Amino acid sequence: MIGRTEERKAAVGLLGDTPTRDYSRKLHLFNAFAEPELRRAIVGLGLRPGMRVLDAGCGTGEALHWLWDAVKPDGRVLGVELATAHVREARRGLAKPIEVIQGDLLDAALPAESFDLIWCVNTLHHLRDPLLGLKRLASLLRAGGRMVVGQSSLVPDMYFAWDSRLEQAANDAVRSYYRERYSLDEREFTAVRSLLGRMRRAPLHNASVRTVMIERVTPLRPADEAYLLEAIFEKTWGDRLRPWLSADDRATLSRLCDPQHPQFALRRDDFHFLQTLTLAVGEI
Numbered sequence: 001m002i003g004r005t006e007e008r009k010a011a012v013g014l015l016g017d018t019p020t021r022d023y024s025r026k027l028h029l030f031n032a033f034a035e036p037e038l039r040r041a042i043v044g045l046g047l048r049p050g051m052r053v054l055d056a057g058c059g060t061g062e063a064l065h066w067l068w069d070a071v072k073p074d075g076r077v078l079g080v081e082l083a084t085a086h087v088r089e090a091r092r093g094l095a096k097p098i099e100v101i102q103g104d105l106l107d108a109a110l111p112a113e114s115f116d117l118i119w120c121v122n123t124l125h126h127l128r129d130p131l132l133g134l135k136r137l138a139s140l141l142r143a144g145g146r147m148v149v150g151q152s153s154l155v156p157d158m159y160f161a162w163d164s165r166l167e168q169a170a171n172d173a174v175r176s177y178y179r180e181r182y183s184l185d186e187r188e189f190t191a192v193r194s195l196l197g198r199m200r201r202a203p204l205h206n207a208s209v210r211t212v213m214i215e216r217v218t219p220l221r222p223a224d225e226a227y228l229l230e231a232i233f234e235k236t237w238g239d240r241l242r243p244w245l246s247a248d249d250r251a252t253l254s255r256l257c258d259p260q261h262p263q264f265a266l267r268r269d270d271f272h273f274l275q276t277l278t279l280a281v282g283e284i
Contacts, residue, residue: 016182017126019102022085024060026231030122031062033227034152034277037212038121041279042066045148047075051116055079056105056137057123061090064098067119072097078115080108106136113142121150130194134202141284147204151192152214153276160256161270166249173244174236195280204282214275218268225266228273233257233265 031038042063047053047070055063058079068077079100081087087102094100101108105127118137127133137147160167178184192211199207216224237257242250256265265271 017082019082019084021083024083024085024089026235027059027086028062028089029223029227029231030152031060032223033231034214034275035062035223037214037277038063039066041148041150041212041277042070042119045070045117045146045281047071047117050074052076052114052142053078054110054115054118054137054140056118056120057081057126058090058100059086059122061086061092061094061100063119063121064090064094064100068095068098078110080105080110105133110140112139115140116142116145118145118147119150120148122152124149124195124198125151131198131201134198134204138202138204138284143284145284146281147199147202147284148279148281149195149199150277150279151195152278153192159272159274160265161272162268163252166252169245169249170237170241170253173241176244177240192276192278195278199280199282202282204284207280207282209278209280211276211278214277216273218266218271220266220271228266229257229259 047067049071051071052075053067053071055061055067055077058064058081061079061081064077064079068075071077075097077098079090079098080103081090081100082102082104084102087100090100103109105123118141120137124130124133134147134149141147160170196207196209199209216228220228234257237253241253245253255261255263258264259266
């Protein structure tokens with residue numbers, strides 16, 4: 001997912017991505033959770049029937065169908081994805097004008113100047129050289145074409161209305177986990193704040209940026225509860241945070257994450273979750 005020479009040495013992306021890695025369940029959960037905000041963002045792009053659209057890093061493919069809705073009946077939507085398991089999921093039940101190919105964004109055999117829009121969400125921060133990735137993608141745009149680069153917050157902000165100290169401790173522990181697991185430093189946590197500058201250096205013109213707040217409170221939709229319980233409580237918190245929390249904080253957090261406990265966070269009337277989604281748009 002980086003320059004070819006360096007890629008052969010590293011063999012994996014910045015966050016451990018390889019063709020054999022599979023986190024399709026988490027991608028399905030996130031896309032169902034954030035579907036209202038993502039679909040509104042696509043509608044706001046003003047796409048027209050007949051346009052050719054690339055979803056760069058399409059994951060499990062939910063956005064392919066939302067993009068197709070905007071360019072049908074005679075448009076075309078193409079997805080590119082690195083992981084074999086994700087490609088398999090994205091290809092399930094595809095409409096004929098939607099195609100998914102497996103490949104590295106920098107090496108995929110895609111014709112230059114062939115797309116009216118490139119949609120690239122939660123992908124750029126996986127690249128070891130995000131600017132190189134943007135330049136590669138920009139070369140695929142037709143004259144006047146646009147690129148949309150989106151990034152949800154790497155570490156979501158879980159607001160504990162009942163305990164601000166524990167809130168800070170849990171969020172700090174998540175950052176510590178990411179730093180150690182992926183050998184990151186604080187500069188790698190700037191993915192959201194770096195979007196606009198990278199777009200301008202690509203260079204893409206008339207670059208703009210806006211941030212959408214994904215905000216959830218009780219009562220939750222089933223898709224919201226499934227994402228928060230499995231992707232956040234079980235997979236992001238859980239035992240991963242054990243080395244960075246005190247025994248008392250671990251015990252309290254475990255109660256908040258346990259659907260069988262009276263203190264389960266998703267049943268509280270003061271539950272409040274915020275996760276930002278930043279979208280940068282530029283033209284070739």
